[in-house]
Amino acid sequence: MQYKDYYKILGVARDASADDIKRAYRKLARKYHPDVSKEADAEARFKEINEANEVLKDPQKRAEYDALGSGWHAGDEFRPPPGFGQRGTRREYEFSPEEAARFSDFFSSIFGGGSEAFRAGFGDIGDDVTGRRGMDQNATIQITLEDAHHGATRQLRLEVPEIDAKGRIQSRARTLNVRIPAGVTAGRQIRLAGQGSPGPGGKNGDLYLEIEIAPHPIYRSEGKDLHMKLPISPWEAALGATVAVPTLDGSVNLKIPTGSQSGQRLRLKGRGLPGKPAGDIYVQLEIVNPPTNSDADRGAYRDLAARFEAFNPRAKLGAKS
Amino acid sequence: MTLTTTGIEGMVLDEHTLIGIGELTKVCGISTDEVRIMVGEGMLHPLGAEPLQWRFTGVEVRRARRALRLRHDLELNLAGTALALDLLDEIERLRERVECLEQYLDSPMDADER
Numbered sequence: 001m002q003y004k005d006y007y008k009i010l011g012v013a014r015d016a017s018a019d020d021i022k023r024a025y026r027k028l029a030r031k032y033h034p035d036v037s038k039e040a041d042a043e044a045r046f047k048e049i050n051e052a053n054e055v056l057k058d059p060q061k062r063a064e065y066d067a068l069g070s071g072w073h074a075g076d077e078f079r080p081p082p083g084f085g086q087r088g089t090r091r092e093y094e095f096s097p098e099e100a101a102r103f104s105d106f107f108s109s110i111f112g113g114g115s116e117a118f119r120a121g122f123g124d125i126g127d128d129v130t131g132r133r134g135m136d137q138n139a140t141i142q143i144t145l146e147d148a149h150h151g152a153t154r155q156l157r158l159e160v161p162e163i164d165a166k167g168r169i170q171s172r173a174r175t176l177n178v179r180i181p182a183g184v185t186a187g188r189q190i191r192l193a194g195q196g197s198p199g200p201g202g203k204n205g206d207l208y209l210e211i212e213i214a215p216h217p218i219y220r221s222e223g224k225d226l227h228m229k230l231p232i233s234p235w236e237a238a239l240g241a242t243v244a245v246p247t248l249d250g251s252v253n254l255k256i257p258t259g260s261q262s263g264q265r266l267r268l269k270g271r272g273l274p275g276k277p278a279g280d281i282y283v284q285l286e287i288v289n290p291p292t293n294s295d296a297d298r299g300a301y302r303d304l305a306a307r308f309e310a311f312n313p314r315a316k317l318g319a320k321s
Numbered sequence: 322m323t324l325t326t327t328g329i330e331g332m333v334l335d336e337h338t339l340i341g342i343g344e345l346t347k348v349c350g351i352s353t354d355e356v357r358i359m360v361g362e363g364m365l366h367p368l369g370a371e372p373l374q375w376r377f378t379g380v381e382v383r384r385a386r387r388a389l390r391l392r393h394d395l396e397l398n399l400a401g402t403a404l405a406l407d408l409l410d411e412i413e414r415l416r417e418r419v420e421c422l423e424q425y426l427d428s429p430m431d432a433d434e435r
Contacts, residue, residue, distance in 0.1 A: 029395055035387050035409065133350065179330045187413060189383050190331040209331065220421045227421045276337070284425060
């Protein structure tokens with residue numbers, strides 16, 4: 001297993017005071033809390049920060065950690081020194097197996113995993129061990145906008161911590177085929193009761209899947225509404241036209257009003273993600289000028305300029321011509 | 322070892338899912354008193370006047386769970402948790418908005434000045 005430099009993780013010196021450690025921990029915890037941070041590795045960083053704090057905030061654990069010596073570097077191959085981590089040679093720390101599952105192998109090799117003492121003592125706070133639920137698990141599932149629109153079944157691979165017969169934490173791969181109902185939107189969650197971590201009493205926690213919508217080549221979603229750009233020609237804008245617009249249910253005909261301008265938005269009511277009410281599609285017109293590849297092409301633009309000589313698109317800016 | 326479970330259908334926590342206070346306490350692992358405090362602080366907004374008639378949407382379940390995590394992990398007090406929840410909601414809305422608006426922006430080109 002790899003050595004973890006808890007001081008480096010919290011960004012403090014080895015002789016940092018308890019206050020320094022607390023300050024550094026609080027700051028990093030706020031920054032990397034999975035509910036707050038959007039960084040991809042926030043969950044892993046938050047776990048690491050918590051583990052470092054768990055050790056460094058407790059003078060006894062910190063002393064034991066320091067006793068490993070300062071010659072180690074983060075990532076060094078680590079094997080606990082003889083005598084370390086054996087029952088009776090050190091205080092047995094009290095973690096529930098669920099808490100222990102949050103810590104690394106490195107942590108467990110020094111401070112132990114879920115202890116019998118903890119489980120026996122848990123009744124003190126008025127809970128029955130056998131009735132205790134496992135921890136809830138959280139995961140993100142990325143789906144396409146098409147999946148969100150039509151509904152889908154997605155396969156999900158999860159590493160789930162499990163407690164074996166000896167009370168040790170084992171990780172096991174699980175594959176779930178989850179039904180994604182039509183009309184789900186980004187940030188919404190699906191709760192799968194009993195699919196979280198197992199509890200010591202046999203009752204599982206729940207699994208919460210948070211929906212993330214993958215970037216789409218045509219649309220951006222905002223709740224159930226979709227936004228898209230629609231390229232049109234100058235004459236379609238000026239004279240009006242009926243053009244085909246793609247929707248998630250196939251193409252529909254959209255009427256472009258006479259005298260439309262670039263940037264103008266049109267709403268296709270009820271053509272967004274399904275629901276009660278269904279979302280809309282907002283279509284923003286974007287006038288695309290044809291290229292000028294020949295003298296004849298340029299001539300056509302010159303004719304246009306001559307026809308609209310008095311037209312000043314920048315009149316409102318106060319600039320002359 | 323790999324275990325495959327097929328065809329699981331979960332409960333979608335959206336604005337159409339409604340649960341009572343009993344179910345909320347079970348889902349979140351908290352007491353009814355804690356739910357009352359969260360409602361009193363304006364963190365949760367149930368439908369219905371009396372606690373027994375309260376109905377929470379799926380979105381509120383997510384808020385409640387998030388509030389509990391923030392309070393526990395960052396050692397926030399009630400008012401701080403409520404503020405963090407509101408700000409996080411606002412940030413989520415704004416992020417979505419910005420992503421939508423960004424699609425209308427092309428990358429800039431350096432202009433020639435004369």
